[in-house]
Amino acid sequence: WTLELFLSTIGLDGVQTSRLTTAPSTSATLQDRKKEIKEDGLDLQDFISGELSEKSKWEEYRGNLKRQKGERLRLPPWLKTEIPIGKNYNQLKNTLRELNLHTVCEEARCPNIGECWGGGEYATATATIMLMGDTCTRGCRFCSVKTARKPPPLDPDEPYNTAKAIAAWGLDYVVLTSVDRDDLADGGAEHFAKTVSNLKERNSTILVECLTPDFRGDLSAVEKIALSGLDVYAHNVETVRELQRYVRDPRANFDQSLSVLRHAKKVKPSVLTKTSIMLGLGETDAQVHSTMKELRDSGVDCLTLGQYMQPTKRHLKVEEYVTPEKFVYWEKMGQEMGFVYTASGPLVRSSYKAGEFFLKNLLKNRKMEETSE
Secondary structure, three states, X not given: OOHXXXXXXXXXXXXXXXXXXXXXXXXXXXXXXXXXHHHOOOOHHHHHHOOOOHHHHHHOOOOOOEOOOOOOOOOOHHHOOOOOOOHHHHHHHHHHHHOOOEEHHHHOOOOOHHHHHHOHHHOOOOOEEEEOOOEEOOOOOOOOXXXXXXXXXXXXXXXXXXXXXXXXXXXOEEEEEEOOOOOOOOOOHHHHHHHHHHHHHHOOOOEEEEEOOOHHHOHHHHHHHHXXXXXXXXXXXXXXXXXXXXXXOOOOOHHHHHHHHHHHHHHOOOOEEEEEEEEOOOOOHHHHHHHHHHHHHOOOOEEEEEEOOOOOOOOOOOOXXXXXXXXXXXXXXXXXXXOOEEEEOOOOOOOOHHHHHHHHHHHHHHHHHHHHO
16 A cells, blocks of 8 residues: 555546545636635646646745644645546435435535545545434534534334445445434444444445544443444544533543453454544644554554645644645555555545555455465
8 A cells, every 4th residue: 555546546646636626606707716726826727738747746835834822724736626526426325315315425415425435546536424314412513514402313124225225336435424323222233233233234245443432431232333343333422531521522532442442352353443633723743653653552543634624614723734745654654554555635534435445355354265274
């Protein structure tokens, strides 16, 4: 798994993901776009010619990368992504609406939605299905998913519909996640487990990753999912230890998240455990390093690091836009610490098809080795 491949999959391999920002307003004109590009220190011809190098994108950027008091940082050029288009994108979206399924890709306003849903480099449309509705019982300050104390009841047909949709797409790696449902006795663990078993019944070779809540620290809920037949157990710590209360809902905390990841590994040692950290919230390098070390010491196998991007004006402001070079540094640090897999880049998210492609091959190779033994 090379750095070049990662840079390619996160949109740093030329100009293809840099020509447009996320959906410009309808009143924007071509002259407005030319002016914006000029202010970024780049010429429109650079984008047309296709000769703009990855390095120059951030070396020539003249905007501030760290927020001053009262300031709102402008989006740097390496974080500008294409408007979602394409046959795969539209087909996947229509299927989701027909089956009343939700994705974290839409609810969390993921910047990679166009590339992942459109197929991209691997010509495989991927999506992260969000179980148990689109309304969360928690209110983290970084997240745009809507919240309520008592969301609508679970859809009993959802595990079946999810399996049906995935079978229709022909995917061989799927990520299941969910909102927090503190209103439910088991936090929705049984619903997760039913979905996994339904998937495996339809296709025993499909690889399943579950990105779960912390279930308020209920380890019996964690165990139910870990033993459901999944291949990757993911739970996000979201940020460094020191910023937990500032960034996450008060009901979440670093130690509780660590206990989830440890227990999943304890009850099923063969499962890969995975977590994610957002950068750009005001953390220091020492704090990132310390957090990574704690995760590795707790047996976490896979780590992703990505740039925090403010979803709306009501959410936490971006304190810093971390350069692609710094993300490369953290990727190397993760490799040195012994993580099985570290994905680190501005547009990397906890569920991202580059990582899923790697994990798919890793898991398949492991299963082949077990069979040959």
